[in-house]
Amino acid sequence: MHGPDTAVDVHDLSRTFGSFIAVDKISLQVAKGEIFGFLGPNGAGKSTTIRMLCGLLMPTGGGGTVGGYDVRTEPEAVKNVIGYMSQKFSLYDDLTVEENINFFGGVYRVPRDKKESRKAWVLEMAGIGDKKSVLTGTLPTGFKQRLALGCAVLHEPPVLFLDEPTSGVDPLSRRSFWNLIREMAESGTTIFVTTHHMEEADYCDRLALIYKGRIIAEGAPMELRQHYMKRDILEIEADKTVEALEVLLREGVDNAIFGSTLHATVEDAETSARRIREVLESSGIAVERIEKVMPSLEDVFVTLIEAS
Amino acid sequence: MSLLRIKAIAKKEWIQVRRDHLSLAMAFLLPVILLLIYAYAITFDVNNILMVVYDQDKSSVSRELVAQFTESGYFTTVAHPDSYGRIDRYLDSDAATVALVIPFDFSKNVRTGRPSSVEVLIDGSNSNIATIALGYITGIADQFSRRQVVTPAPPVIDMRNRVWYNPELKSRNFVIPGLIALIMSVIVSVLTSLTIAREWDRGTMEQLISTPVKPAELVIGKLIPYFFIGFADTALCVVISAFFLGVPLRGSIFLLFATSAIFLAGGLSFGVLISAGTRNQLFASQLGMLTSFLPSFLLSGFVFSISNMPAPLRVVTYAVPARYFVSILKGIFLKGTGMRFLALEVVLLSLYAVVVFALACGKLKKRIE
CATH class of the missing domain: 3.30.70.80 (Peptidase S8 propeptide/proteinase inhibitor I9)
Known part of the structure; x- marks a missing residue:
């Protein structure tokens, strides 16, 4: 599974912090349009891996490509083809919903003729069409999470990285969130998502289980159940x-x-x-x-x- | 370089500044308060020197001498002790700075044309005041002597003094232009020292560095709103100085604001550099305050003359932007100096701005370390 159909392709990716090995020689491939779940308990190395894939953190060993660009040597090119939603839904709390969308639209250079339609899409998708002028900090977590997702995909990136997107979100919002993710995958977006909620794994096409920095199992949810x-x-x-x-x-x-x-x-x-x-x-x-x-x-x- | 991105960042930063009422109030009130406090507190003028007089002669001549002291406007007689022991007490307790002791035979000597000694005791613990007081006293004594002689001998040198630029020798006129430079140095670096650190502290930086935004776009975008605030602050300080504090503004206002713009660009970039380097708001604001205030205060020539500094320290002053801004402001305010004489300062100030801006962009790594 290499070549044009692979969105993420890394080999022996490692990261150490001093003597602590956060990620230990991880190799994985994600096909285009796939929802790839990265499962593991807190501290297993999920965020460290996702940060390396997004070009935010330099690997200390191994390497690979995301969207065809080298995460080691072309991190800025990687950033052009990805959307990333960090663990904390990093929106500006002191900006209104609309101002946040405008800001990320500008930073991602959404073309002028698409700006309004993308904004309308985010507002509708997040269900906050009536809260355009509300300060983001006052939104309930579920809305914030969907707004953060919307801001991360304003530029319609081919690869989307989501780090613990459902943490702190109520079960109902979680379900509608996964439905959104499914829709995006169906329209061709590759989605790499980390979670520690095991019950969410069934929403993924393929999974890797990570524990203490190593991948201990990989496969479709059904395969994992039967095989392991x-x-x-x-x-x-x-x-x-x-x-x-x-x-x-x-x-x-x-x-x-x-x-x-x-x-x-x-x-x-x-x-x-x-x-x-x-x-x-x-x-x-x-x-x-x-x-x-x-x-x-x-x-x-x-x-x-x-x-x- | 994308204008669209710079615009988006500048707009976002401006909204954030606008909503942060406390910081906004600080940005405008702090320079005004500092300017007013320092304008009144920092004065190198010495007047109202407290004096005690031990007049053993108690004659009309001795009274005339004392009157000359008080009439000069620099001395105020606070007491007339009647022994040396009492004088000690006044000087020890800071109740007086100067003690004048007129001997028993003073009037007799003056009348017979013999030289007479008058003892002056000065509290030298503040050497600056003591030196100036001594100058006044010598002057008064000379004047007194000349008056006693019917036909004074022509002096060997007839000095005609004319003080240029600040004829009244008001220290406020000389302090305030430098003070504006000092205050603006601190304000601008404090203004921007939080911008990047705040994004790290709040976790928004991680999102920002995952976008294709370039460091230079980020720095420029963040500088723009603070540039306008800094500019407004400078204008505020200039207006207060010229209209309320009566400092003469003789030079070109255009040159003043053009050079301020260059200075602001450098100072604000320096704040961003600190912010990008520390990634922590508390540390950044303290470092910003310290690294702008101390060099600007000590090494800019604002208080201490650069030409009196030891050579290695003099070299260091070239890296202190306030040094150039102090000379530029003093020149424009007091001397009405034009671009011709300030060219070197302007060039070096611009160089500083370019270097610090480049360093800030370099320090702003789009990586988590």
Whole structure:
């Protein structure tokens, strides 16, 4: 997957800060028009990677291209073909919504004849058409996030980098945000997005899981579930969840609370389900339901981290 | 270089300045307040010197001598102690700076034409005042002596003094043009020292450096609104000085503002340089204040004459833009000097502006370090 269809192509990309290795020899390729998710816990090296890809941070090792330009030697050319939305939705709080749009429109040199239509698009997309003259600092986070996205894509960049775009945003806004991202990808924009919300991973076409600066798994969400999850997940619904957890832990069953149920990681679903039901019922806990479920990406991630 | 980008940045910066009422008020009030305070506080004129007189003679002649002191306008008699011990007390407690001791035989000696000694004690702890007071005293004594003689002998040298440019020798006239240079040095670097650092502190810089904006566009765009503020400040200071403080403005107003524009460009760029170098608002504002005030105060020739400085320090003064601005303003205000005599200053000031602007652009890296 090289050549004209690749939007991002990096090899052995590394960054150290003193003796701390933030990013350790990461290689990845992102195809044009793809939503590429970069998943990992806080401090795993997601932001450092995205900053190197945007030409904001010099790699200490490795390199590659974004939009066909070298991130090491042509960072300014990279900046011409990307949109970037940093973690803090870096808009000017003391400017109104419209002034922010005008500013970024000017900085990105949006042509005069397109300025008004792009502004109208951002206002509509962010759902703040009636808040043009409101100071940005007073907007709720969800609106701010969509405005920041709008400002970052005013110039219709072919590659878009989003660093934790949904942090601090309510679930409803999050969903509509991902719908926007999907629309952009469908119209040909390549999207590279980092998140630590595992449940958001399913919105991505492809994922890389990053942990302690290294990519520990890569693939489509489904592939990851099937390929990396050798063991089965049982969902257990019992009347006393916490007690059930303790009983099972004493029995040596690897399990954790998952919403109102328990998720147990087992070698074989059928035999374990029978044993778990026996153990729980002999402890006086009524079992409503035990069934094999599709592992969530969080399950995959936990398993991978434990294995690494 | 894109005009569209420069315009966008300048506009955004202007909106931010306009909305920041506190900073805006500071930008306009601070120079006025500083100018007024310093105009009244910094005076090198010495008058109203407090004097005590120990008159042992108590004659009409001795009273005449004392009267000459007080009539000069420089001395005020505060007490007439009657012993040396008392004099000590006045000088020790700063109740007087000068003590005049007239001996018993003063009037007798004067009348018989014999030289008479009068003792003068001066508090030399402020050497500047003491030196000036001593000059006044010598003058008064000379005058007194000449009056006692019926036909004074013609002096060997007949000095005819004429003071040019500031005939009344008012120190305010000489202080204020330099003061404007000093105040503007501080104001301009403080104005811009926050601009880049604020963007780093608020996290907006990361967004900005991810765009294709060029460092020079960013610096120019940010300078424009502050340039107008700085210009308005300079005009304000000039108006106050000329109309309220009565400093003569003899030269070309056009030259004054043209040179101010060059000075502002350099000073504002210096603030941006500091801001880009520190990336921290608190540090930037303190560094901006310190690095503009101290050299402008000490090494510009505003207070201390550059020609009296040791050679290595004299070399350093060439890198202090206030040095050129002080001479330019003093020249234009007091002497009405034209471009012909200020050319070197103007060239060096322009050179400073260009160099500092280039450094600021170079320091403004579009990278996170």
